[in-house]
Amino acid sequence: MTSSTANSSPRPQELGAVLVTGASRGLGKALAELYAGDGWRVLACARQQLPGAAASMLPYPLDVSDAVSIETLGKILEGTAIDIVINNAAVRGDTGGLMSLRADDFMEVMRINALAPLLVAQALKPNLLAGRRKLLVNISSRAGSLAEGTLDDDDGDYAYRCSKAALNMATVKLAQDFQREGIAVISLHPGWIRTDMGGPDAVVDIAQSAQGLKGLIDTATMADSGSFRAYDGRTVSW
Template sequence: MTSSTANSSPRPREPGTVLVTGASRGLGRMLAKLYAGEGWRVLACARQEQPAAADCMLPYRLDVNDAASIETLGTMLEGTAIDIVINNAAVRGDTGGLASLRTDDFMEVMRINVLAPLLIAQALKPNLVAGRRKLLVNISSRAGSLAEGTLDDDDGDYAYRCSKAALNMATVKLAQDFRRDGVAVISLHPGWVRTDMGGPDAVVDIEQSARGLKNLIDTTTMADTGSFRAYDGKTISW
């Protein structure tokens, strides 16, 4: 294990390899494009394999709702060093509140938003340990904050809120488990972004959010592991 001084020093920012889930559209696609634009090798994962948007963007088929698909991805990438893994793929589920909560919908949201990032962390841990940056990023949401999640937002999406709260706990646990291998793990809040999920009334432009997230990702060190921050750099309370 490296010393605490080395662990907290700035990490290399030269182009490396980044894997992004949910890379076919929205925030994931924008993050993939930003990294590809800087010469990174981008492993762009999505349910439907997309044509490469740049020479350094490599499409991979991944259904995060299918544990076998995640296992297959891990097998395909065996021996490949990955500097950054961004768990971005997510669904919102029902927004009608308690009255419209249904078991199948709730469990699907939990599988995609919580279990899948954990399975991806499990499958790709050797790849991260072999990388230079050694960073696992969970795209979470302030909606999952017990302290702040309902301060100015009373939408009735139980499944989404519960899933992001659980993902935040997964971040804390993974940060503890991965520390010994020098891998940092963080949760990031992208803001209310104008995407298919966020809708047209959202207040944050997708590129603004992606660039803010990328800046945080690019400057994260082991000193930040286990933290929860917004795209603009503000700390979010758990």
């Protein structure tokens, strides 16, 4: 496999473009800033403006809950080579358990957390094929693991758990489908991080998580495609 695939990380002088969804806050913002700081051209996608963004951070409007918005992004970026796409945008939804579950909330969480990453992959596949790294990253969660998701966590967030389990299957399926074209696809668990979603009681600092995830992303190869790992490098069971 040549250096045009995810099998080899680019040398510093070869740094290209990385696209991050949900880049206006939380983990997405932290990842976008890390890559911008390293000299990558960052395509920072979000519904909101990005005040004070680095010159290498190019803002693009994107509402991942809207299929038309995702399709429009693909058209805007037609012909643009992208080395890494990071599907980060997500919502948590209701956490009250079965009795507070509502259809609209559940479907909205599924649409954003599970369907949108597939639509992003569909829209930006030509861009990845034109890039050097050819890497698609789905920010998932251990909460979506059938084997580990409830071992030490009894929160009642049915929608979030189901959506991340679906996203993990999407990773496996995309990895299978994209293998012949040299695009690697991985799922990553960021840990329980202190963000608006994770809350103040979370145990992982956002900078620690972002650095760990970036390390995994930067060293990912085709041999890692279809895998599920945590920010600290541990393999997470499906």
